[in-house]
Amino acid sequence: MQIEAVVFDIGNVLIEWNPERYYDRILGKERRQQLFREVDLEGMNEAVDLGAPFRETVYAKAEEAPDWSSEIRLWHDNWIELAKPDIPHSIRLLRKLRAKNVPVFALSNFGIGTFDYAVTQYPVLDEFDRRYISGHLEVIKPDPRIYEILEEDCGIAPERLIFTDDRAENIAMAASRGWQTHLFKGPQGWADRLVAQGLLTEAEAA
The missing domain is CATH 3.40.50.1000 (HAD superfamily/HAD-like)
Incomplete structure (x- = not known):
């Protein structure tokens, strides 16, 4: 055919596309694993992939998880580091x-x-x-x-x-x-x- x-x-x-690699570098593997367990970053990213506004979606998730707010915002602020x-x-x-x-x-x-x-x-x-x-x-x-x-x-x-x-x-x-x-x-x-x-x-x- x-x-x-x-x-x-x-x-x-x-x-x-390797967010884990980026966060391992800045947080260390153990703390990165904790972040990914405690915060639904995959669900956040899926919402963006479905058309939700990028910055607003990431920053809203950061507000929901104040213990991780600065780390979550990096998903937006340093996004290109996740995709390289x-x-x-x-x-x-x-x-x-x-x-x-x-x-x-x-x-x-x-x-x-x-x-x-x-x-x-x-x-x-x-x-x-x-x-x-x-x-x-x-x-x-x-x-x-x-x-x-x-x-x-x-x-x-x-x-x-x-x-x-x-x-x-x-x-x-x-x-x-x-x-x-x-x-x-x-x-x-x-x-x-x-x-x-x-x-x-x-x-x-x-």
Whole structure:
């Protein structure tokens, strides 16, 4: 089946997303683990990914947990430190696909404010042919609706899409809809898959 578009997740595919690593560095592992146990930072971040305003959401959570208020605010104030560095090989693959006129889409759980800021730091995020960002769509992976939105908008049959994501549940939902999929564990495996699909040559995928 000929692939008509390649769909990239962003976090841990094009740029690293590792809040734990950042907080380990500034708090130490033990205190970071305590913070993450006592404060629902994942739920806070999910609200942002669903379209809630970034600064207001983080600062409201800080008000709810005064013992951790300064640490929680860092999620906003130093956000780029949670989302770094980029993954150069993945970026090269995206650009090689576009150079061959293969449409490249983003399908990512990402807030409105965080994505707008990330684009200023990582210009590659402005290079997609189409972007499906959860904050704007107000639905997050693996909810089937976000996949349906992409299908409806681009008009490409599911079996002619290939999607890479680092989370198995997101891949499983795409596969259940008939998409071709690749669980991202590193850029070389993704490069090999693109070669196997006939989308890039080995030299282009290096």
